[in-house]
Amino acid sequence: MHPFDNVFVPLPRYRIAICSSCHNAVFPSSIKTHVNTHHCYLPVRHRQQIIQRAVELERRGIVGSDVSGIQFPSPGDPAVPGLPVWPDGKKCIVPGPDGHPCGHIRRTYRGIQAHCRDAHGWTNVRARGRPSAGVSPGGEGDVWVDSIHCQQFGKTGTLQRLFEVTPAQASTSTMEGSVHQSHRTQQSR
Ligand SMILES: [Zn+2]
Numbered sequence: 367m368h369p370f371d372n373v374f375v376p377l378p379r380y381r382i383a384i385c386s387s388c389h390n391a392v393f394p395s396s397i398k399t400h401v402n403t404h405h406c407y408l409p410v411r412h413r414q415q416i417i418q419r420a421v422e423l424e425r426r427g428i429v430g431s432d433v434s435g436i437q438f439p440s441p442g443d444p445a446v447p448g449l450p451v452w453p454d455g456k457k458c459i460v461p462g463p464d465g466h467p468c469g470h471i472r473r474t475y476r477g478i479q480a481h482c483r484d485a486h487g488w489t490n491v492r493a494r495g496r497p498s499a500g501v502s503p504g505g506e507g508d509v510w511v512d513s514i515h516c517q518q519f520g521k522t523g524t525l526q527r528l529f530e531v532t533p534a535q536a537s538t539s540t541m542e543g544s545v546h547q548s549h550r551t552q553q554s555r
């Protein structure tokens with residue numbers, strides 16, 4: 367197997383390649399730094415072959431040279447392989463000038479509220495001092511919706527934009543079991 371294919375998965379539809387070990391999009395312009403920083407355990411010869419393959423993929427029009435050519439998935443698209451899927455995305459549904467919902471996604475209440483405030487001038491009329499447990503934060507279902515499955519191509523710049531995907535399987539029971547670990551057990555006696 368070519369050293370490139372051991373680590374990277376080209377995704378022509380989105381004009382990127384994914385590093386399946388770092389869960390990050392890479393481009394021909396960034397792959398040299400990427401392999402030398404994150405995959406320096408590979409023999410120099412393999413790293414050179416990886417860089418050459420990336421340049422070749424760009425020449426053949428399979429991946430873009432840098433982040434400017436990136437295509438983001440649409441909400442109906444399946445989850446991108448090699449990247450984590452988060453089930454806790456919060457999506458802005460404020461209509462834009464064209465009438466379509468904004469679609470901006472954040473993963474925290476604070477984040478989506480800040481977006482709605484900064485981008486749309488929204489004010490949280492339900493805020494009454496500190497939020498209390500069990501009460502949904504102001505704006506939910508109103509200017510944003512919860513439980514959107516989302517992914518991101520990386521952790522920096524344009525790549526960190528969250529996008530909505532349709533997960534392959536609706537079942538998240540195993541994940542829920544590991545995530546929801548209560549630190550306190552109820553004392554009934
Ligand atoms: Zn990597």
Ligand SMILES: [Zn+2]
Nearest residue numbers: 458468470485
């Ligand atoms: Zn918005």
